[in-house]
Amino acid sequence: MREVRLKFSKTGQAKYISHLDTNRVFSRAFSRAKINLWFTEGFNPRPYMSFSLPLSLGVESLCENVDIRITDDMSDDELKKRMNDALPVGIRILDVYENFMDCEQICYSDYVYKFEFDDNDLALQKIKSVLEADQIMALKKGKQGRKRVFKETDIKQFIVKYNISIRDEDIVLNIRLFAGVKKNLNPTLLFDTIIRLIDMDFEWKSIARINLLTEDLKQYR
Template sequence: MKIRIQFAKYGKMIYIGHLDIMRYFQKALRRADVDLAYTQGYNPHPILSFAAPLGVGITSCGEYADLEVNSSGSSKEMLARLNEVMVPGMEIIDYRVLPDDAKNAMSCVAAADYCLTFREKHTPLDTFGMTSAAYLKGFEEFLQQESIVIIKETKKGTREMDIRPLIYDFCLQEKSETGDGPAIFLQVSTGSTDNLKPELVLKAYHEQTGLSWNPGDISICRLETYTNTAVSAPDCIVAPQFVPLREMGNVL
């Protein structure tokens, strides 16, 4: 039986790297007495995979993991059991069963929503002496360009990359929920093929407009992770249809 869980990561847990999060979940699932299915062979381990690794220092309420179990209680029961063993900063939000033929989350990730906000005393007014309205107006004009070319560093070196086609949607607010400067909502391409980090978009804006760039000025939260359910057709451009990964499963 294939299960997909959605979880949040916040507080001190944002400083725990992806590999340690994987090890943490293996232990937490056993503590919750989940009837895990294991791989075969000399060194069996739980069948567990994650959708899209989250960078260190980023909060999220849209993380996903897939696991296989031999048996399961109801979604409500399993949520309670899992959250009972979670440490502060980790919370299981959703628990659903997947169809037998469902692809794993990692292979079908297509996009993600992010919220970027400025840390206290690091707002555009504090750093650049400009109002939030002026900063956001410039950012909106920046995103209206047909092409935004950056130099991206990869394992094989550096290459030019047009990131504009990878920015699917955006929304700007002069005040964040905490009132500390603007909030920038971005929906960008995510996955193994075209993965765009939201901070690269903001960095490109700063570099193009001559503003200094310090990644420590901003806080990033991943809000949701999506798959694309649009069916491609030969010689036809099909608009993506993004669906949250949890919607691929059903509540038990």
């Protein structure tokens, strides 16, 4: 048995596959690819799979990871080929390797946001004003007893750095956010907050996670 990490992308319509369903997609793909996984022990054995950092629904990614333990004597290249033949459109294995980092080392995540408005110039100025403010107050869902309520939270503290400009027909925001088990900002919450604060309807948008980084800014792998 050996433990390996599969780095994969999740793009196009696959961004609408939830984290739970992504787990099921991989389980079925391993079965179709005839890859024998190590099963956990106990009353309800299940194939060992560990995803590094769950991805928000509707967000694309070029840097997802799932760790598995295989009992087959199979090369990394063969494993990659079999899985890519078995996975649905939009999910692709990019790399397979051993000797990988622990997910607790993830500290930052780089995203690319693309917006399109009727008036991109006006929207750009408004988004800049939001990002440059001392506070960015988001509305997070919470509970008060049995009631679901919205609580205001300052998310400015989760933004490390950013760059925003107009390119062709889109406003493009490159932004680094805190991520991981200690401090984490949902990229969808940031998008929803920006749209609410600028009070403008968008024509089109996309969000993509392009990189995961450690505290010392090394690429997580």
